[in-house]
Amino acid sequence: xxxxxxQVMTTVCNHWWWRPGWRVGRHYYACHxxxxxxxxxxxxxxxxxxPAQPIADAxxxxxxxxxxxxxxxxxxxxxxxxxxxYEWTQATPIPIGPGQDE
Numbered sequence: 001x002x003x004x005x006x007q008v009m010t011t012v013c014n015h016w017w018w019r020p021g022w023r024v025g026r027h028y029y030a031c032h033x034x035x036x037x038x039x040x041x042x043x044x045x046x047x048x049x050x051p052a053q054p055i056a057d058a059x060x061x062x063x064x065x066x067x068x069x070x071x072x073x074x075x076x077x078x079x080x081x082x083x084x085x086y087e088w089t090q091a092t093p094i095p096i097g098p099g100q101d102e
């Protein structure tokens with residue numbers, strides 16, 4: 001089977017838009033992984049609608065390198081985005097990896 005042709009994205013959408021069925025006060029669960037003394041990982045969010053090309057251009061000038069990381073904890077969080085930002089309460093930290101249950 002031949003690989004599908006990549007789709008070209010011409011626009012980006014505001015990351016904070018309300019998804020179907022979401023409203024102020026709606027909470028959801030999320031899982032966050034915590035790094036133990038490792039390089040920091042960052043994510044970028046789009047906060048307005050607009051053309052995708054400037055973002056594609058900026059990313060094309062990066063030279064990401066693979067890294068090995070160790071995750072020490074997975075935390076299950078109860079989150080919401082009522083104020084156009086993530087707000088959460090840590091629900092349950094779960095140790096992961098070898099020797100974490102000692």
